[in-house]
Amino acid sequence: MDEQIALELRNISKFFGPVAANKDISFSLKRGEILALLGENGSGKTTLMNMISGIYYPDEGQIFVNGKPAVISSPQDAFRYKIGMVHQHFKLIDIFTAAQNIVLGVRETKRYSARRINEQVGKIASKYGFEIDPKKKIYDMSVSEKQTVEIVKVLYRGADILILDEPTAVLTPQETEKLFAVMRAMKEDGKSIIIITHKLHEVMAISDRVAVLRKGEYIGCVNTAETSEAALTEMMVGQKVELNIERPLTEHARPLLEIRDLCIKNDVGSLAIEDLSFFIRGGEILGVAGIAGCGQRELCEAIAGLRKVESGGIYHEGESIVGLSPKAIYEKGVSMSFIPEDRLGMGLAPSMSVTDNMMIKNYQDHGFGFRPRSVDAGDKSFRAAGRRCVNAVGGFFDRHWAFVNRRLARSEARRVIEELDVSTPSTETPVRRLSGGNVQKVLLGRELLNKPNVLITAYPVRGLDINSSYLIYDILNRQKKAGTGVLFIGEDLDVMLALCDKIMVLCHGRLMGVVHAEKTTKEQLGLMMAGALDLQEEKGKQMGVAKDTQIGEGETWNE
Amino acid sequence: MERVKEPLIHITRRDSMPVWKSLLIRFGAILIALLISAAFIAAMAPDSQGFFGFFSSLFSGTFGGKGGRRFWLTLQNTALLLCVALALVVAFRMKFWNLGGNGQVLMGCLACAMCMYYLGGKIPNPALWVIMLVASVAAGAVWAVIPAVFKAIFNTNESLFTLMMNYIAMYLVAFFISFWYPEGTGAMPPLSDVALPALGNGQAGRSLLPVLIAVVVTVLIFCYLRFSKHGYEISIVGESKNTARYAGINVRKVIIRTLVLSGAICGIVGFLLTGSINHMVSTTMDGNMGFTGIMVAWMGKFNPLIMAVVAFLINFLSRGMAQVCTDFGFTSEALSDIVIGLIYFFFIGCEFFIVYKVHIGRRKKQTSGLSDEASADTVQIETAGESDNAGMPVEERDGHFPQSSGTEASSGILGAEAVSGSGEEPSGKQQVREEN
Numbered sequence: 002m003d004e005q006i007a008l009e010l011r012n013i014s015k016f017f018g019p020v021a022a023n024k025d026i027s028f029s030l031k032r033g034e035i036l037a038l039l040g041e042n043g044s045g046k047t048t049l050m051n052m053i054s055g056i057y058y059p060d061e062g063q064i065f066v067n068g069k070p071a072v073i074s075s076p077q078d079a080f081r082y083k084i085g086m087v088h089q090h091f092k093l094i095d096i097f098t099a100a101q102n103i104v105l106g107v108r109e110t111k112r113y114s115a116r117r118i119n120e121q122v123g124k125i126a127s128k129y130g131f132e133i134d135p136k137k138k139i140y141d142m143s144v145s146e147k148q149t150v151e152i153v154k155v156l157y158r159g160a161d162i163l164i165l166d167e168p169t170a171v172l173t174p175q176e177t178e179k180l181f182a183v184m185r186a187m188k189e190d191g192k193s194i195i196i197i198t199h200k201l202h203e204v205m206a207i208s209d210r211v212a213v214l215r216k217g218e219y220i221g222c223v224n225t226a227e228t229s230e231a232a233l234t235e236m237m238v239g240q241k242v243e244l245n246i247e248r249p250l251t252e253h254a255r256p257l258l259e260i261r262d263l264c265i266k267n268d269v270g271s272l273a274i275e276d277l278s279f280f281i282r283g284g285e286i287l288g289v290a291g292i293a294g295c296g297q298r299e300l301c302e303a304i305a306g307l308r309k310v311e312s313g314g315i316y317h318e319g320e321s322i323v324g325l326s327p328k329a330i331y332e333k334g335v336s337m338s339f340i341p342e343d344r345l346g347m348g349l350a351p352s353m354s355v356t357d358n359m360m361i362k363n364y365q366d367h368g369f370g371f372r373p374r375s376v377d378a379g380d381k382s383f384r385a386a387g388r389r390c391v392n393a394v395g396g397f398f399d400r401h402w403a404f405v406n407r408r409l410a411r412s413e414a415r416r417v418i419e420e421l422d423v424s425t426p427s428t429e430t431p432v433r434r435l436s437g438g439n440v441q442k443v444l445l446g447r448e449l450l451n452k453p454n455v456l457i458t459a460y461p462v463r464g465l466d467i468n469s470s471y472l473i474y475d476i477l478n479r480q481k482k483a484g485t486g487v488l489f490i491g492e493d494l495d496v497m498l499a500l501c502d503k504i505m506v507l508c509h510g511r512l513m514g515v516v517h518a519e520k521t522t523k524e525q526l527g528l529m530m531a532g533a534l535d536l537q538e539e540k541g542k543q544m545g546v547a548k549d550t551q552i553g554e555g556e557t558w559n560e
Numbered sequence: 561m562e563r564v565k566e567p568l569i570h571i572t573r574r575d576s577m578p579v580w581k582s583l584l585i586r587f588g589a590i591l592i593a594l595l596i597s598a599a600f601i602a603a604m605a606p607d608s609q610g611f612f613g614f615f616s617s618l619f620s621g622t623f624g625g626k627g628g629r630r631f632w633l634t635l636q637n638t639a640l641l642l643c644v645a646l647a648l649v650v651a652f653r654m655k656f657w658n659l660g661g662n663g664q665v666l667m668g669c670l671a672c673a674m675c676m677y678y679l680g681g682k683i684p685n686p687a688l689w690v691i692m693l694v695a696s697v698a699a700g701a702v703w704a705v706i707p708a709v710f711k712a713i714f715n716t717n718e719s720l721f722t723l724m725m726n727y728i729a730m731y732l733v734a735f736f737i738s739f740w741y742p743e744g745t746g747a748m749p750p751l752s753d754v755a756l757p758a759l760g761n762g763q764a765g766r767s768l769l770p771v772l773i774a775v776v777v778t779v780l781i782f783c784y785l786r787f788s789k790h791g792y793e794i795s796i797v798g799e800s801k802n803t804a805r806y807a808g809i810n811v812r813k814v815i816i817r818t819l820v821l822s823g824a825i826c827g828i829v830g831f832l833l834t835g836s837i838n839h840m841v842s843t844t845m846d847g848n849m850g851f852t853g854i855m856v857a858w859m860g861k862f863n864p865l866i867m868a869v870v871a872f873l874i875n876f877l878s879r880g881m882a883q884v885c886t887d888f889g890f891t892s893e894a895l896s897d898i899v900i901g902l903i904y905f906f907f908i909g910c911e912f913f914i915v916y917k918v919h920i921g922r923r924k925k926q927t928s929g930l931s932d933e934a935s936a937d938t939v940q941i942e943t944a945g946e947s948d949n950a951g952m953p954v955e956e957r958d959g960h961f962p963q964s965s966g967t968e969a970s971s972g973i974l975g976a977e978a979v980s981g982s983g984e985e986p987s988g989k990q991q992v993r994e995e996n
Contacts, residue, residue: 017573058570307805328808337806348806350799357792361807364792404787 006068007032007193008053008084008162013062015048022048026062026219028212030162035184035194037208037225039201039237041466045217046197047089050164053195054086055079066162085155086164091147093139099146100135103154125156129186132179143294145176152183163187165196169203170463174494174527175292181207199466201230202495213237234467246474246499248518249482254283257486258304258335258455263313265296265303265510273299274510276313281455281486286477288501288518289490290526296510297490298339301459304488305337306330317455331362336453338444338461348444351433355425358432359417359447360410367406368399417446421476438469445476456480459490474500494523508532570919582914589910593903594618600902604895605888614884621883622876629763630883634875636767636837639774640829642871644849645856646781646864647825651704652857653785654818655798660707660722661850663729664700664823666843668830670733671699673748673841676834677740680754689756692835693828700827701820703729708819712812726850733843750839770832777825782864794818826850859908877903 009029015022023045030036040046051057053064055073064071066082073079079086093102100118111117119135126133133149142150148168155163165184169177184194184207198204204211205225213220213236220236259280267273273296281287289297302308304315306327315322322330339347349358360367373396374388414428421442425435432440441461448456458477462470477487477500491497497504498518506513506529513529514536528534598614605613622634644661651658675692683691707721737748758765785791793814797804804811829849834841856874860867881896890896 305806326808327806331808347800347802350796350803352799353795357795360792361796361803364789365808367789403789405789405792407787 005031007034007066009065009068010049010053011063011065013049013052013059013064015045015052015057016060021217023052023059023214024217026214028219028222030193030195031209032193033188033191034209035188035196035207037204037211038195038197038214039199039204039211039233040214041237041468044214044237046214047166048217049214050086050166050195050197053079053162054084054164080158080160083159083161084164085158085160085162087148087151087155087166087168089166089170091151093147093150095140096138098136098138099133099142099150099153102139102150103135103157105154107158122153122157125153129156129183129190130179131183145172145179148172148180156187161192163192163194165194167197167199169198169200177203200493201233201467204233205230215239237466238468246471246496247478248500248502249478251284251482251484254484256280257283257318258488259314259316260304261314261316263300263303263315264311265299265308266311267296267299272311272510274303274507277507277510277512278313279505279512279515281488283454283484283486284481285502286481286487286489286500287515288497288504289488289507290494290497290504291507291530293492295507297459297507299510300507301337301339301457301490304330304335304457328362328365331451334451334454335457336448336451336455337457337459338448339457339459349432349440352431354429354431355418355423355435355443356407356410356414356428358443359414359450360405360407362447362451364405364410367404367409368402369404370406371395371399413447413450417443417450421446422472437463438465438472441465441469441473442476445473449476449480453485455486455488457488457490460492461489462496463492470496494526498523498526506530512537568920571916572919574915574917577914585910585914586907589906590903593906596906597899597902601884601888601895601899604890613887617884617887618880620887621880624883627762627764630879632763632767634872634879636763636770637879638868638872638875639767639770640832640847641849641852641856641875642774642868643770643777643825643829643832645853645860645867645871646777647822647829648850648853649857649860649862649864649867650781650785650794650818650825651822653791653798653862654794654815656708656711656815656819657719658704658707658722658819658822659719659850659854660704660725661826661853662846662848663722663726663850664703664826665830665833665846665850666726666729666733666841667699667703668696668827669834669841669845670729670736670830671695671827672831672834673751674736676751676754676839680751685754688754689835693831696831696835697824697827700825700830701823704819704823704826705816708816712815730843733841733845737841737843747842748840752839755839756836766837769836773828773832777828778864778868781825785864790814790817 006029009027011027013026014024026045026049038046038050048057052059053073055076055078058074064073066084071078071082073082073084094105097105100115100122103122104113104118122133122135125131131149131153133146133153137146139147139150152163152165168180172180181203184196187194196207208225210222210224211228211233212222213233215237223232223236257280261278263274263277264272265274277296277300279287289300291297299308303310306322306325306329310323317330317333317335320333322333322335325333337348348361350361373392376385376388376392411428417423418425418428423435423439423442423446425439432443435443441463445458445461448458456477461473461477465473474496477489481487489497489501491501498521501518503515504518504521504526505515506526508530509532511532513532513534516525516529516536525534529536594615598611601614602611620630622630624630644665647664648658648661672692672695675688675695679688679691703725704722707716707718707725710716710721711718734746737744737746741748756769759768785794793804793809796807796809797811797814801811804814833845838845852874856867856871860870877900878896881899884890884899885893885896
């Protein structure tokens with residue numbers, strides 16, 4: 002057997018009931034190699050990796066580690082074979098420090114000594130270029146720090162084969178770069194890495210080889226240097242996919258939503274958004290770029306009425322909506338769909354059915370279906386008086402009806418499922434049992450039911466595969482064509498450059514400028530995101546600056 | 561291919577199981593537990609009344625005796641326990657772990673007793689009964705709403721708070737008894753002439769009121785949780801407070817309103833206990849139903865109708881085992897506790913076999929799989945697994961369930977399953993493997 006092979010899979014299959022999650026999969030991982038595992042949602046990547054790391058046991062086939070057959074039937078076994086997995090959802094204990102989490106579960110004969118562990122963690126960190134504070138508690142950490150802890154945890158246990166499940170899904174471009182640097186350092190050290198990701202350009206940037214899965218089957222393995230994004234997509238999807246995002250031209254209407262000198266505080270009481278002014282017109286997509294946590298969430302919440310506005314104004318069609326309840330704002334046609342890092346935290350109730358999630362916004366309006374009898378205004382007959390009476394009583398009970406109308410919600414759910422092509426067994430399936438893309442479609446679909454004229458959507462393609470992402474872009478473009486103003490808070494600059502009409506850049510809650518997407522470059526956006534380029538300071542001459550950063554004279558809404 | 565040692569037992573998760581099959585498993589588990597218990601008791605019994613004597617004694621605890629007295633007593637206890645469990649479930653649906661059932665019931669009892677003590681004989685009895693009911697309900701509600709207000713405003717830990725309120729209630733009762741009857745032995749004499757009269761003759765007449773009230777409360781709570789806007793709001797707040805806020809729900813209001821309801825139902829139980837059944841109050845009048853009720857709620861998967869069955873089962877067992885102990889001449893309660901524990905163990909343990917499938921021996925090719933009925937009900941298994949973890953909001957992870965009911969009941973598979981609300985999948989570990 003080839004000495005260079007660290008891990009080999011032969012004819013691995015795994016069934017869940019009648020469904021084959023993995024079917025006859027064989028490939029190998031060389032020592033000192035980064036292998037990207039590519040596949041759409043539900044193609045069996047995570048299942049396969051779970052078998053390697055001992056969480057599942059294959060129904061058929063054999064795993065070889067260093068050329069020897071291996072039985073990996075528990076995570077402890079995987080650990081013995083020096084295989085470590087970093088899961089997509091971190092498995093850390095919040096109230097422990099980084100160091101405590103790292104040593105958790107490691108059986109050592111030596112007594113626990115915080116200092117010794119801190120030293121060892123420090124050693125691993127400096128060897129591969131991690132930035133980590135062993136004494137920091139997990140609940141104080143950002144997502145990327147938590148991920149670092151997870152990776153160090155596997156390294157501390159002496160893993161030679163690392164599996165990273167969608168590590169970049171929650172990272173900013175800068176953090177991703179850092180992670181890639183670390184991965185390269187590990188590769189130099191002779192470690193083998195399998196990385197699962199959806200982002201093709203990352204695959205191209207980091208991997209040596211790419212293995213592709215489609216619907217649980219192994220399609221093939223190619224050298225990264227000899228392939229292209231388009232070829233990989235074709236392997237993944239099974240057909241040619243147009244990788245260009247459409248940007249339809251529309252008639253720009255009047256500004257629908259205007260933000261003026263807005264200041265918002267974050268949860269700890271410091272300013273999250275500082276003197277922000279911008280507006281969204283009907284029929285345009287305004288992108289919001291910025292590194293994670295520079296006020297996007299707070300801005301969304303403020304517009305949706307979930308967060309207190311410290312000063313400044315938010316005007317919807319000329320009317321101030323500051324201080325209105327979230328429901329009142331929603332009824333005016335301002336809808337928000339925010340996909341948080343864990344996908345399900347905001348806007349959806351994960352254990353509840355699709356139907357129940359449909360009515361979250363409008364259940365309060367459910368009546369018992371009372372239809373007022375028609376009465377002529379001048380009619381003074383006894384019969385008309387009776388009808389008026391019925392109308393008054395019926396109307397009162399209809400408005401104050403104590404029960405929800407699931408039949409109505411179910412028909413709405415069916416509409417969303419049909420129109421957005423959500424794949425779900427039924428309308429009564431709990432949302433958390435749907436795959437990521439379908440969850441996001443349900444959320445977006447519910448917001449669209451309200452026929453919003455301003456749609457705020459934050460990270461709508463977070464963690465989605467190519468096909469689902471393009472479906473979401475398509476939905477947004479349809480909304481744009483229908484005259485809706487879309488605020489698109491995104492992560493991927495390439496996508497934003499292709500999809501948005503204008504891009505607004507935030508840096509630490511401050512507006513760095515609004516630029517036309519077709520006239521700007523990724524580099525310029527990067528500089529603005531980092532705060533190195535401030536178009537607000539030096540107005541005018543810059544390339545691609547959108548003229549209407551400030552609202553035009555003739556268009557200003559009168560208060 | 562080269563074969564290596566493989567794990568003997570191989571566990572996989574089921575997609576779904578037809579209802580009749582899961583019911584069959586549950587009944588099978590109880591049957592096995594009863595057979596083992598019977599063997600155990602037969603072995604322990606001083607004289608050989610034998611294996612079948614156990615069964616006849618067990619059933620005579622509920623169904624034996626003259627004139628259906630035991631049956632009505634079991635029914636009455638079931639009714640009271642079910643009411644407390646329903647009160648708790650209303651809060652549990654919101655992931656508000658109300659452990660203060662005992663205290664809320666006791667406060668209901670105390671308020672009722674106060675009315676009887678101070679107003680008894682001074683106003684006409686029917687008016688007094690109305691006042692008793694109102695006072696009990698109000699006292700129970702107040703006892704539940706205090707922790708709710710703190711939770712809503714300061715986000716205090718409701719489990720500890722409600723738990724501590726139990727002790728305050730207990731000592732308040734003790735205080736009032738010694739205040740009213742300073743010379744007594746610490747027990748309050750029954751004030752039977754001002755209490756509610758029985759609705760008929762015998763035990764049936766005495767038990768009828770609690771049973772009727774329990775039926776009404778069960779139906780109302782079932783509809784409230786399942787169909788009403790309030791019930792819907794409770795579920796959403798329990799799922800995610802952020803989502804609730806976003807939906808325009810006033811989370812504080814929902815927490816407080818729900819706990820008023822929860823405490824009020826406990827207050828009704830207090831009213832029944834003091835006003836109708838015992839005609840007095842004591843510090844142990846709650847019968848620890850606040851904790852047994854937790855078990856009923858979880859074993860009943862938060863579904864009022866299943867909970868009714870569970871509450872009956874629990875009372876059937878405890879009365880049956882008391883009868884077994886009497887008939888067999890056991891003086892120690894430990895034996896009865898062991899048998900009850902054994903039955904719970906099997907009943908809860910069988911949930912594992914409903915959720916997972918166990919393969920013994922070497923792997924063989926699975927072609928058709930386990931369930932023909934589980935047709936297309938599988939959406940992308942891979943991601944279903946992922947979202948199991950993703951779907952767990954912080955509250956859920958933190959809202960671990962304190963095990964105070966003294967049995968292994970609320971842990972493990974069943975507990976996790978009930979958290980997920982719909983009770984279809986345990987949101988527990990993905991680890992589905994054991995090695996032998």
